[in-house]
Amino acid sequence: MKRTLLGLTVTAVAGLATVVPATTASAAAGPDYCLDGYVWRQAGPTDYVCVRASARSQAAADNAAATRRWISGDQGPHTCVAGYVWRRAFAGDEVCVTPAVQWRTATDNAQASTRWVTTRLTVTSYVDPVEPGKPVLSDSDLPKIMIKGDHFNYGTTKLYIYRPNHQIIWQGTAKAAGHKGIAGGSFSAKTGVIDCQKLGSTDGFLAYAQAQDGLSGRWSDRYQVKVGCTVA
Known part of the structure; x- marks a missing residue:
């Protein structure tokens, strides 16, 4: 007898959508681009x-005071007055x-x-x-998909496996x-969905x-997988 290995016996999370919206993770930087607790420095546009x-407030204050700290000197019209150095953000x-702000700026850049x-x-x-003493499931010996992520905000991350038409297979x-x-928040999640690519199925x-950051709503790039295969 053959089994169709969609791995759909995994319990889906209640309240999640049945269709994943068309998304992209390569959108231009937006207000949610920084991890929670950070903001754009905006030392320049x-x-x-x-x-x-x-640090953002410091950058704005330094920008406002820029002309008062310049003199004409050996570094041109933007030579710093004594006690100051170029920020080099x-x-x-x-x-x-x-110098303390210059050091902090370099550290933030790094x-x-x-x-x-x-x-x-x-x-x-x-x-x-x-596990000894526990029943062996019919698919216990088969490879299943594990989703891993990093550079997410701390907290809940939504995970999906879906068809090209965005119909959800697992969530x-x-x-x-x-x-x-x-860096940032990271995770590893077992899906219970059979990895047909790893299985070598034809x-x-x-x-x-694909994953969606729970705090910012930002999506990861999508990762191609193969599911729904049958074996004897």
């Missing part, structure tokens, strides 16, 4: 480095600030990529362990939390795995 609110930034909600997604597979949630050496159909 295209400065989207994510910083604490105090970006190329060509010659706003004069204290950590920029760790503060964005880039919603990175990967898909791997797993096999359910067989669930995962809790993004802090883990050593990984049938089944293509689908996509």
Whole structure:
């Protein structure tokens, strides 16, 4: 007898949509681009480095005071008065600030990529362990799809596997939390959906795995998977 391995015995989360909206994770930076607790620095019109609110306020104050801190000198008309140095938040930034602010600016620049909600997604597979004394399910020995993510906000992340027409095959949630050496919130979620690509099946159909950041609403890139195969 053959089994159709959609993996749909996994309990879906109540209240989630039955169709995933058409989305893209590569949209231009918006107000939700920074991880929770950070805002754009806006030291210049295209400065989207994510910083604490105090650093943004400092940048605005320094910008407002810029002309009062310039003199003509060995570095041209934007030579800083004594006690100040160029901020260098970006190329060509010659706003004069204290050395402490310059150091903070450089530190924020170096950590920029760790503060964005880039919603990175990967898909791997797993096999359910067989525990002594417990019944062995019919698909226990088959590889299933595991969804992993990082650079999410801490908290609940919505997960989907869906057809190209956006009809949902599986949906669930995962809790993004802090883990050593990984930027932002990260998670690993077992879906219970059979990984037909890993199984090496010749049938089944293509689908996509995708995640939505629970706080900002930002979507990850979609990850192609293969589901719905049959085996003897």
